[in-house]
Amino acid sequence: MPKFSRQFSSLPPYALADVPKIKAELIGQGVDVIDLGAGDADQMPPPQTIAAIQQAVTEERMSRYPFQRGLPEFRVKIAEWMKRRFGIEPDPFEEVLPLIGTKEGIAHLPLLYVDPGDAAIIPDPGYYPYFGGTHMLGADVVQVPLRREKSYLLDWNEVPKSKLKKAKLLYLNYPNNPTGGVATDEYYQEAIEFCRQHDLLLINDNAYSEIAFDGYRPPSVLQGEGARDVAVEYHSLSKTFNMTGWRIGWVVGQKEAVQALTKVKVYYDTGVFLACQAAGVASLEAWAEFVPKQIAIFQERRDAAVEAFREAGFDVDVPKATLYLWIPIPSGEPSVDFARRILLESGVVLFPGTGMGKGGEGFIRVALTVPAERLREAARRVAEVL
Numbered sequence: 001m002p003k004f005s006r007q008f009s010s011l012p013p014y015a016l017a018d019v020p021k022i023k024a025e026l027i028g029q030g031v032d033v034i035d036l037g038a039g040d041a042d043q044m045p046p047p048q049t050i051a052a053i054q055q056a057v058t059e060e061r062m063s064r065y066p067f068q069r070g071l072p073e074f075r076v077k078i079a080e081w082m083k084r085r086f087g088i089e090p091d092p093f094e095e096v097l098p099l100i101g102t103k104e105g106i107a108h109l110p111l112l113y114v115d116p117g118d119a120a121i122i123p124d125p126g127y128y129p130y131f132g133g134t135h136m137l138g139a140d141v142v143q144v145p146l147r148r149e150k151s152y153l154l155d156w157n158e159v160p161k162s163k164l165k166k167a168k169l170l171y172l173n174y175p176n177n178p179t180g181g182v183a184t185d186e187y188y189q190e191a192i193e194f195c196r197q198h199d200l201l202l203i204n205d206n207a208y209s210e211i212a213f214d215g216y217r218p219p220s221v222l223q224g225e226g227a228r229d230v231a232v233e234y235h236s237l238s239k240t241f242n243m244t245g246w247r248i249g250w251v252v253g254q255k256e257a258v259q260a261l262t263k264v265k266v267y268y269d270t271g272v273f274l275a276c277q278a279a280g281v282a283s284l285e286a287w288a289e290f291v292p293k294q295i296a297i298f299q300e301r302r303d304a305a306v307e308a309f310r311e312a313g314f315d316v317d318v319p320k321a322t323l324y325l326w327i328p329i330p331s332g333e334p335s336v337d338f339a340r341r342i343l344l345e346s347g348v349v350l351f352p353g354t355g356m357g358k359g360g361e362g363f364i365r366v367a368l369t370v371p372a373e374r375l376r377e378a379a380r381r382v383a384e385v386l
Contacts, residue, residue, distance in 0.1 A: 007136045019349060022340075026347055034378045036366045037349040039177065039323050043242040043297065045283065046290045052282035056275035066271035068262045070098045074277040078235075078250050081284045085209075086220040088228075090252050095228070097258050097265075098272045098280075101247035102207055102234040105261065107133035108268065109232075109251075112260045113168040113201060114139045120169040123154045124359030125178055127205065130171045131357070140166060145359045148317075152181025152326075156194050170195055173205040175218050178356055178365040179326045180319030182212075188221045195230045201257060202231035207249070210240040210291050212321035213299045222253055232257050239323060240291060241283045248276045298323060304372035308379035313386060325366040326353075331386065335361055346381035 003009075019037065026033050044050075056062045069075075075092035083089050090096050099105035107129040110120060116138035122130040124143035134141050142163045146152040154172060172191060174183035188204075195202040204221040212218050221231050232253035238244040251258060265271075283290075302318070305325055309316045314327050329338050335352035342348055351367065353360025368375065 007138055011132065011135065014355070019343065022343060023349065026343075031347040033347045033349065034370060034374055034381075035349040036369065036375070036378055037351045039239065039367050039369065040244050041239070041242050041298075041323065041369045042371075043294065045242050045246075045279075046286040048282040048286045049241060049243070049279045053275050053279040056278040059275075062274040062278065064274070066274045066277065068097065068265055068271050069093075070271050071274050071277035071281070074098060074280050077281045077284045078252070081287065082220075082222075082252060085287075086223055088220065088222050090222075090228075091255075095255050095258055096250055096252050097262050098277060099234075099249045099251060100269060100272050101238065102205065102236045102249035102251070103129050104269070105249065105251050105265075106130065106203070106205060106234060108264055109203060109257075109261060110134045110137055110139065110169065111264050112257065117166065118168050119163055119166040120171065121154075121156065121159055121163075121167050121200075122171045123173060123176070123357075125353060125356035125363075126171065126359075127173060127177060128356065130173075130205075134169070142167065143357060143359065146176070146179055146181065148179075152176055152179035153183065153187060156191070164198060167198065167200055169203060170200045171203045171205070172221070173207075175206075175208040175212065175319075175321030177208065177322055178324050178351070178353070178360065178363075180317065180322050180324055182216070182218060182320050183221075185219050185223065188219065188227070189224045191221065192224045192227050192230060196226065200230070201254070202227075204231060204233045206233050207236040208239055208322045209235065210287075211295065211298060211323055213295065213302060214320065216320045218321055228253055228255075230254060237280055237283050240287075240294070242294075243279075243283065246276055246279070248272055248280050298368055301368040301370075301372050301375055305366060305368060305375040305379065308376040309366065309382075312379045312383035323368045325368070327364050327366060329353075329362055329364055332362075335364060339364060342382055342385055345385045346378075348378045348381050350382075 079092040110133040119140035120134040121142045236249035339350045339352040351365040353363035
């Protein structure tokens, strides 16, 4: 067999890759495991979504190749939703592209712009496709720390000038996974001007735009003046509509970038299953009715988890958005060691901060993916271990 490539061989190991094995062993021993690791909620999609896919799979046309154009109705519905939600009006056939989940679209985007020796600026900690998509091309990944004292806003002024000269892309993610940080309109406008000044494509991952609390409504970077000249934004049905396994989302924004990604994807896939796109139409039509109910569920969980982990001795910020608490580890242990110890001694799965980059060291992420009483029980068990 040939040797693996240098880029593959230098990928960092996945934090707690052995968790599924440990979890299975504990369950086999009769342990009641509470999994707060993955951001995979325990709720169902809207009934309209399920009915739509049940109908769609009976239609002959839905089993054909979707190609990148996909289902025109889905593109139109995306454009209508973007106007309704953010007040912007993208062309559904020129500035919108359905994706097999935003993860693949994010990971493929560097193929459009990045050559060996170039660079991309990413948040640290951050979603690992930001890193992987650039790293696998032999380019430089410039990781900028997200600091609690700066409200977890990426400060592009921390990028060394020598790196900035090589940079082609700037990744943002607000509301932020894992920190829960949020961005203002003013911050986005500064980011737009920075990218215009340095000839960067601004990439905003807005997968958590609808999971927000206390009346907060996350903005879109595309609402900023001049944004559609320099920015693209990713949206997903995964978190908003409990459709993580359905793998469906979209990218919208700068026309040249969207069209170039369409061309690249021709070489990698043949598009999103048409029945899923029909279900996507139904989901967006159910948005106004469905999302407030979801927010109420997750806000109840957030409040319960914040209170319980504070009582357990943790210094917990109250997030304005996302499905997560981002919590400093009080013992000073490395995050992977702490998470493994908690799992083995309490049966509670926590996500170690370093699973999202070196900048996550010293933190754990708690996902609000189980009912409030289970979150309280998890915090109680962790407190017993500590």
